[in-house]
Each structure stands twice: as structure tokens, then as C-alpha cells.
Amino acid sequence: MKTKKMLTLALAAAMALTVTVSVAAEEIELTPASPEGQTEVTAKIVGAAGDVSYIITIPDVVDFGVLSQPDNDTEDHFADKAYKVTAKQITGMNPDEQQVGVYVKNQGATVGGDPKFYITNKADSSKSFYYDIYDCPAAQIADNTANINANAMPYAIGYKLVGFSETGEEVNGTLRLNQNQLYGLNIAEYVGDYSGYMVFYSMIEDI
Amino acid sequence: MNNPTTKSKKKTIIIIALAVLLAALLVTAAVILLQPKEEPPKEPAKGVVGVITDNWDPQVSQPTSGSASQSGTQIPGYSAATMQEGDLSLKLRIGNPKDNHVGFYATLKLSDGTVLYTSPLLEPGQGLEEVPLTQTLAKGTYDAVVEYRCVLLEDGKTPLNSAESGFKLYVS
Numbered sequence: 001m002k003t004k005k006m007l008t009l010a011l012a013a014a015m016a017l018t019v020t021v022s023v024a025a026e027e028i029e030l031t032p033a034s035p036e037g038q039t040e041v042t043a044k045i046v047g048a049a050g051d052v053s054y055i056i057t058i059p060d061v062v063d064f065g066v067l068s069q070p071d072n073d074t075e076d077h078f079a080d081k082a083y084k085v086t087a088k089q090i091t092g093m094n095p096d097e098q099q100v101g102v103y104v105k106n107q108g109a110t111v112g113g114d115p116k117f118y119i120t121n122k123a124d125s126s127k128s129f130y131y132d133i134y135d136c137p138a139a140q141i142a143d144n145t146a147n148i149n150a151n152a153m154p155y156a157i158g159y160k161l162v163g164f165s166e167t168g169e170e171v172n173g174t175l176r177l178n179q180n181q182l183y184g185l186n187i188a189e190y191v192g193d194y195s196g197y198m199v200f201y202s203m204i205e206d207i
Numbered sequence: 208m209n210n211p212t213t214k215s216k217k218k219t220i221i222i223i224a225l226a227v228l229l230a231a232l233l234v235t236a237a238v239i240l241l242q243p244k245e246e247p248p249k250e251p252a253k254g255v256v257g258v259i260t261d262n263w264d265p266q267v268s269q270p271t272s273g274s275a276s277q278s279g280t281q282i283p284g285y286s287a288a289t290m291q292e293g294d295l296s297l298k299l300r301i302g303n304p305k306d307n308h309v310g311f312y313a314t315l316k317l318s319d320g321t322v323l324y325t326s327p328l329l330e331p332g333q334g335l336e337e338v339p340l341t342q343t344l345a346k347g348t349y350d351a352v353v354e355y356r357c358v359l360l361e362d363g364k365t366p367l368n369s370a371e372s373g374f375k376l377y378v379s
Contacts, residue, residue: 055282100284
């Protein structure tokens with residue numbers, strides 16, 4: 001009889017202990033609280049943060065087509081290629097205060113470095129030709145028209161090309177390569193495919 | 208010689224020992240089974256991760272005028288993005304607009320060169336709404352950029368002109 005009592009007490013104690021642990025564990029499971037909803041955003045942001053605020057269109061490639069060796073270098077022999085950069089869509093921006101600034105640079109260009117843009121032989125990177133960028137059509141380029149890369153590159157993000165205020169604005173520009181660079185070369189050594197890459201940087205900036 | 212009283216005491220001790228052992232087993236089992244499952248530690252993203260959808264939409268209204276068959280490559284741009292210190296993801300719509308004819312490799316990085324995310328090849332119409340980050344950031348304001356490296360879709364590697372979209376990243 002005494003034995004039965006002791007056994008009952010021991011089992012009851014064991015069960016009680018088990019229940020206590022179960023409850024504690026359950027409480028722990030319920031503990032994690034989501035911190036969401038406590039964020040205080042103090043920044044002034046145009047449109048919803050993380051959303052696309054604008055879309056610009058850039059040219060896919062730099063393609064001068066087939067270049068020709070001129071028979072003299074006493075006059076210019078320009079190969080002009082038109083390009084277009086467009087503000088396809090701009091939303092939620094006050095054009096009186098801000099604009100979408102678009103900058104351009106030759107791939108790998110650095111501040112204060114060589115201002116020219118290049119196309120390079122795909123098989124031999126030591127062979128390259130430079131070209132300049134204008135922000136107007138070829139027909140509007142006069143003798144005194146400056147290319148945008150006339151001076152050393154002022155910013156790491158490139159030369160300022162345009163500031164867009166509204167949807168639909170565009171730059172109809174010109175890439176100009178003077179084929180006089182080919183004059184006097186043993187052209188057999190220079191045949192091949194050439195390519196060059198422009199990097200367009202855009203951002204919303206204050207006017 | 209064992210008398211009945213001694214036998215009974217031994218029996219009692221054995222029963223108590225067994226009961227205690229049983230209780231200990233039950234407690235151990237309860238602790239193991241009912242312990243809250245530890246969440247795996249947040250692993251920073253390593254390169255190609257994130258949810259990429261096939262019907263990514265930049266969600267900016269279409270222009271009311273302009274040619275439909277515009278040449279060139281469309282590049283999304285941003286005003287700003289926000290996150291909290293400790294977050295390992297960022298709400299930012301990175302993607303390749305469906306009207307494009309080129310592929311994108313998108314890289315999210317800070318102005319000091321710290322890379323926070325690199326995408327796999329994004330074909331037109333593919334993109335992300337939330338970007339996993341390689342690391343979290345301390346409170347502050349950062350100059351960030353999404354670098355869109357454009358390639359031919361045919362081979363996924365021949366480079367084209369590329370673009371970078373700069374914006375402010377606020378961490379609170």
C-alpha cells in the first residue's frame with residue numbers, strides 16, 4: 001500500500017514537471033515578435049522607395065560600319081553615327097526642382113584621364129581608333145561646335161550629356177570618328193572587327 | 208537471510224528509481240520535442256539568388272506619345288530605396304523591361320564598390336521586386352547604383368553598351 005502511494009506520488013511529480021516544461025516551451029515558441037511596422041522613414045523620397053522612377057533609352061552598340069582609309073589627311077574624313085538617348089518615362093518628379101541627369105563615359109575611363117572614346121580591335125587590343133561625342137545631329141555640327149568630351153572627364157560617372165525634365169525628351173547626338181587616323185597605315189595590319197562600349201549613368205539630381 | 212520487510216524495501220526503492228528514470232525520460236523528451244525550432248541564421252546572399260519573375264513590370268505608366276517601335280535599350284532608374292539596419296534584403300525593382308531585345312546582368316553596389324547583389328542573366332520581362340543582399344548595412348545614407356551590363360541575348364555574353372542607375376539608399 002505504501003509502495004503504491006510512493007509510486008503514485010513519483011509519477012505525479014514526473015507528469016507535473018513535464019507539463020511545466022511543455023508550457024515554457026510553448027511560450028518560447030510564441031515569443032518572436034515581428035519588428036515590421038516600426039520603421040521610421042525620415043528621408044524625402046520621390047515616389048515610392050525602391051520603385052522605378054524613370055526609364056531612359058540608350059543605344060545598344062557603337063557601330064561605325066565599314067571604315068575606309070582616306071587618300072589624304074589634309075581634309076577631314078568623318079564617319080558619323082547617329083545615336084539617341086530618350087526619357088521614355090519619368091514619374092513623380094518636380095521638374096522645377098529636379099531632373100534626370102544622364103552622363104556618359106568610355107568604358108574604363110577615369111577622372112582627368114584620356115578624354116577620348118575608343119573602338120578597339122577585338123583580336124588585338126593594341127589597335128584602336130578614337131571618336132568623339134556630340135549632343136546634336138551631324139548636320140548641326142559646325143567648326144566651332146564642341147564635342148562633350150573636349151576636356152578631361154570631370155566626374156567619375158562621366159561627361160554630362162543631358163538633364164531630362166519630362167517624359168519624351170531626347171538627345172539626337174552624333175558619334176564622330178575621323179578616318180584620317182587610318183591614313184598612312186599598313187591597312188592589312190589593321191583589318192578586323194572593332195568594338196567600343198559607352199557607359200551611361202543616370203540619376204535624379206537637383207537643378 | 209532476507210526477510211519480507213527487506214524485500215519490500217528493495218522493491219520500493221526499485222520502483223521509485225524506475226519512476227524517477229521515467230520522469231527524467233519524459234522531461235528530456237518534452238524538452239527536445241517542444242523546444243522552439245531554431246531558425247537557421249540569416250545567410251548573406253552569395254551572388255545568384257533571389258526570386259526572379261518572368262513577368263516583371265517596372266510599373267511606371269507608359270508614355271502617352273512616342274513611337275512604339277523605339278530602338279535602343281530601356282534602362283530603369285530610381286529615386287531612392289530604404290531598409291533597416293540588420294535587413295538582408297532590399298525592396299528594389301531590378302529588372303529588364305519586356306520591350307528590350309538584350310539581356311541584362313544587374314549588379315547592386317555602393318559607390319565605394321561594395322557589391323550587394325549580382326543577378327543571373329535577366330531576359331526581357333524578368334526581374335526582382337526584392338533583392339537579397341550579401342551583407343546588411345549600418346544606419347546612414349549611401350550612394351548606391353544598379354549597374355545594368357547589357358549583352359546579346361543570342362549568346363548571353365557578347366557585351367553591348369551598359370548603364371548605371373544611381374540613387375540614395377537610406378538605412379534607418
